[in-house]
Amino acid sequence: MPKNVKIRRGADIQLDGAAERIKGDIAFPSSFAIKPTDFHGLTPKMVLKEGAEVKAGQEIFHDKYNERVKFTSPVSGEIAEIVRGAKRRILEVRIVPDQEQKFEAFDVSDVSSAEKVKQLLMSAGFWPMIKQRPYDVIANPESKPKSIFVSTFDTAPLAADYDFILHGDKDAFQKGLDALGKLTDGKVHLNSRPNASTDTVFAAASGVEKNTVSGPHPAGNTGIQIHHIDPINKGELVWTVNAQSVAMIGRFLMTGKPDFSKTIALAGSEVEKPRYVSTIIGASMKALTEGQISTGDNRIISGNVLTGDHAGAEGYLGFYHDVVSVIPEGKEPQFLGWLAPNFHKFSLSRAYFSWMMPGKKFRLNTNQNGEDRAYVMSGQYESVLPMDIYPVHLIKAIMTNDIEKMETLGIYEVAPEDLALCEYACTSKTPVQEILRGGLDLAQKELG
């Protein structure tokens, strides 16, 4: 039975600079990178060396503990540099692209069984698009999930609109859903807004369970949707795939061509013309933002402002990201700032005036707006987390490394992105996502 979920708790942060629904062009980037750090918990094992020639879809490294999960080049070209950090950890594999793109060829004539679909996705580098709950990591191909969740909308601030991005990609999207359907004995849940128009690519999808989810952010997060539609209990697995990734998987399975191009939103108050652009996974931020953003001290974020990575102008588009957000840095002290009326600041509390200006779009900066403190206020996390979970108690259980408590308080059901709004709202400025990630790592290590 499809479910209609109504989310009441949560919040939409109104930021200036949402992408307009037009597709613009940008120059083909002169540099790409695939970053092992995009895949949490991965230990990469390099296959190619600096200077090697690669084709799009050719393996660059694989998971040290599961050779079948391969990470491939998004473009053809030459491996220019392997950037390493502390303890020689690999941070980026940079690729200088060829003028003419060459693609590895895959035989996609037979995708009748789960094993064949898995094999194809893993060897072409599409498998990491499938993530697993609990723990929010790449799905283990040896396992079988009880269901697969695809959210057709993203409610995060300045998020990309999949309805717009995937317009006209009906066949590829359907092909992707069909392939996912083979990977589970359960259902593939496709969750949309209740008021979505009926001629969209999502409404036309078949062979899936179509649920509706209404309400403010984080209603678009698969974690919230799973919690209300098919909650995860101990020992159960649910897989999640981003809507655009479904279409990319479908396109690959239709053509056999490992094409990693995608449409992303270029958004944020510092982007001169916020809009959508076509690019390829791993594109350099330089190509995406140069000449497009205001001068000044900006933060270029791969992903949305709540969960994205601080990429910087020299960084690269993350594997999972559909939006590049550019907002001003906030490193200016303010005289008696805690006392001033601050009409330009946004707050979920009513201690500022933003709640009286419902239509206003805010130009928020990266200032932390306060110092780190012990927990004092209560009820703030609960009011933005639409789950039957006590987030503060969960975070405290993680802080004290109490695995049994974490388990019983529902750590299986949450990913850092689900609690990102809690982190935003926190008066005591607790690094919720970092703590939760630490807890997930510990739980995975101890409980498997």
Add this chain to the structure above:
Amino acid sequence: MKFLQDLMFNKIRPNFEKGGKFEKYYPAYEAMETFAFTPPHATHTGAHIRDAIDLKRTMFFVVIALIPSLLFGMWNTGHQYYLSIGEFTGLADGLVDKLIFGAIRVLPLVVVSYVVGLGIEFGIAVLKNHSVNEGYLVSGMLIPLVLPSELPLWMAAVATAFAVVIGKEVFGGTGMNILNPALTARAFLFFAYPTKMSGNMVWIPQETGMATVDGYTGETLLSQAYNSAAGSNFGDIAYNAAGQPFGSLADTMWASFWGWIPGSIGETSVFAILLGAAFLLYTGIGSWRIMLSFLVGGLSMSMLFNAWGANAFMAVDPVQQLLMGGFMFGMVFMATDPVSAAQTSTGKWIYGFFAGFLGIMIRVFNPAYPEGIMMGILFMNVMAPLIDHYVVQANINRRMKRATVATA
């Protein structure tokens, strides 16, 4: 502002940073600097944007909410004094004289509370090298407001020190304490120096050799209700500190609502307290769940007593019962302390209800002293973690049950 910042902080900052002359005192320096200028910290992990709210603003807003009670308390201290000597007996008479008289009595208590409390907080922050928490901004104002104006300053200092050290810092500072620090201070005085905290002589300023008007008692309404003969109707016989009867229950309520009656400095005026409550509820800083359930709890107990009616105190009209003493102040400013209250929404309902319920129960049953709100709240402070434990346990049980159903 750049000039001000250069002058005040940028020049001397190196002395307090690592390797500087006063490196040890960095927490104290930091507290001063962040008070004047919001820190330029940009987010470095997790969400790139953060809500504008911080603890400084939160705490300061509670202080704002306390200002009506403080101002009224100053006026009332003066008013009660002049009433007792038979001058300016009209409410509107001698406004300035009363305010000045009250300020001379009240402000020293406020100063002592802040100096002693913040001094200890800064000292411990320097000693343990952590930043100074803003929590004491509120406690420092709450402590004088729950004291009688006649309390010697040294006692206020000792109580403040006790509350900050034993009530808060031994647990790890603001956010870790179990009891409400301001009530801890009051409870300390109540048990250590009972003669200065109860009776008829502490509520109204006394000057040596002053001549009081005929009939002067200095009695609070609670004490009158406690002492009134069985069968008598408290509402009709209540009188003010100068011994003049209010006349009727409605007039007694009227005086209690506005607050021109003897009592602790900040607790008498329900009107001033409700102004603060409105501000706290409007800004969302005070918990409406706790305030509402506290009110319901207190009202239920008063009505139960009414139905029972074994003595005159029990028979006091429920509304009058809530208007007297520290009930309203406790409801708005004490029970709602987010650290010592229950933290879960369900827990807040239970916590608030029983704090109000027990407060009135102790007030009426207490054989030594006709007030119990402080005890009710402190008792529920202790119980709050237990309440939360069971609320969270219920959540855990729901999850376990779901898991068993799914696997069965």
